[in-house]
Amino acid sequence: MEKNSVGLVETKYFNFDELILDCGVTIAPVTIAYETYGKLNSEKDNAVLIEHALTGDAHAAGEHKDEEKSGWWDTMIGPGKAFDTEKYFIVCSNVIGGCKGSTGPSSINPKTKKPYALDFPVITIADMVRAQKKLIDYLGIKKLLSVVGGSMGGMQVLQWITSNPTSVASLIPIATTVKHSPQQIAFSEVGRQAVMSDPDWRDGNYYGVSFPTSGLSVARMIGHITYMSDISMAEKFGRRSKENKPVFKFDPNFEVEGYLKYRGENFVKRFDANSYLYITKALDLFDLAGNKKLHQVFNGLKAKLLILSFKSDWLYPSYQSKEIVKACKLAGVDATYCEIFSTYGHDAFLLEIEEETHLIKYFLERVTKSKM
């Protein structure tokens, strides 16, 4: 184990009676999977909520017993790290609609004693935040020091502004947007079509029968292309041939093909296809301002913002982050923006640790001080 690791951790489960969703439907009961690292101080004002991206989970840092892999943002969370567990109490929970311990389409529907499948109601980013707020209340936290996340995590961060503006001292939306562009919707939709056109999807009723392996795998391959950049792919793979010569005509010839296929095939072992549909739909439906002007959403907000984007990220391009910055400035909100130079594309928010650490560490110190 790495010396600055938070060490062995366990996923915990918070159960509550019901959650009324944006669509008007109530799900009951509800479980939210979550992990915490560090200690909540006596004033209960050092808590940072970490929001995960599309296929993430509550396991953000440290290690689970009998598992080799560390949490998905382990490089950022731990003693002395960006989210310093000697100073802050870190919380990360799995989103509602997910498949990593929180209630979602693969959970048992108490009415039928079978998995919800497509009887699970449509969920939104606001619903995800609604469930998190219950967890935060349960943990006794009145005001979060910060809410932070990249990609879909960043959308949840922004959603706190309209859902619970006085419950946050600061917000760190990374590589994200206030609403999907048609290109982003298009990539989501192709992924969904890939899943739904797999006969093993069976209109969502595949649990215990089959699994839309090839459809979800294709969806994930598309995703992976959009998470990398033209340059990062060129640097990582070039046009290198696969080590093993293709046997069949349409076997992968190039390393990049083999890599994508491998990533696609691995993904299906750890993610539920229906959750993929529900969560990508939530991404597409997210529209922070709706009919309002964007700066109106930020009017009167006391929380400070640190907004980060990455130069080679073409899935959530910097211009989308700059729209947030502009709205903050128009509303007189304290906002700092940095476009980090990186060739990693959208994946940069998981990889550009040094720059992110520097910026976030300083920002959190500033937020902490200004509270005193």
Place this chain on the structure above:
Amino acid sequence: MEKNSVGLVETKYFNFDELILDCGVTIAPVTIAYETYGKLNSEKDNAVLIEHALTGDAHAAGEHKDEEKSGWWDTMIGPGKAFDTEKYFIVCSNVIGGCKGSTGPSSINPKTKKPYALDFPVITIADMVRAQKKLIDYLGIKKLLSVVGGSMGGMQVLQWITSNPTSVASLIPIATTVKHSPQQIAFSEVGRQAVMSDPDWRDGNYYGVSFPTSGLSVARMIGHITYMSDISMAEKFGRRSKENKPVFKFDPNFEVEGYLKYRGENFVKRFDANSYLYITKALDLFDLAGNKKLHQVFNGLKAKLLILSFKSDWLYPSYQSKEIVKACKLAGVDATYCEIFSTYGHDAFLLEIEEETHLIKYFLERVTKSKM
């Protein structure tokens, strides 16, 4: 019919005994579907060969009897147009491996009396040009005034340099590359995986039994995203909702989703899934210079080049065209380059007619004059 149309046209078929392919296999016999517009002059030096892109065909201009749609580059070919049929003799043929009249995987294999399916050998861009050269010889043309094409058409244009450098007076590669980047390979591969993971593909033996409709449709949807740009999608669709409210949870909510689904579903009516596999593989395998330095390919070339790219084209970005320009300059080849401002993305080569017309018209006049 539009007044500058070439009018009613018919696809013709050129049959020849055999074609030895790059992979060493011979296909026999071979049919090449083609169309011609305008008249070959007595010197036979006014012929322009048009090369189509991935899903194009020989029907580049004019109209077929009982069909409403004009040829795919009708805006560019006709009296007074960029490829002025009062001056030039225009030839366009369907590529080998295709499904629009030329021999391909859906053609009958004379040995088995059944469609080739995956018994069809792997083809390359050089094989496509090899077949075209036979057609050009058959038409009695010793030297083409120009070879022109966008996207995969541009790769064929470039291939003439290594295959038949003395048979061309000029070349116009548009929105193309000397070799696919790993990102381009990745998009091809995901499309192929979508087709091959459709159970109706049946290892390619679907003829007369089924058709991998959903797989090929997903592949086409992915393609369409890459042919447009972030901006052109924003301009065309924004986040407008579909007129008909979705009935089912995962029906399209947004116009862009409905559009892509429609384009995908329409495509499968007109294109063979195996051809899609063979042709995209040919694209990925194309590598004009191979182990040579790129400028060495251009050394000693007498033909003039006009190289065009489009600012918002992120599938075949301008830097790939600039590599061609640089190699031409290093080799002392007469090359003109223009990056056309456009928001249309890769599709621009089919849409930026005014600018292309201006540039190509002048270029062809210059080439014609320099021959005298």
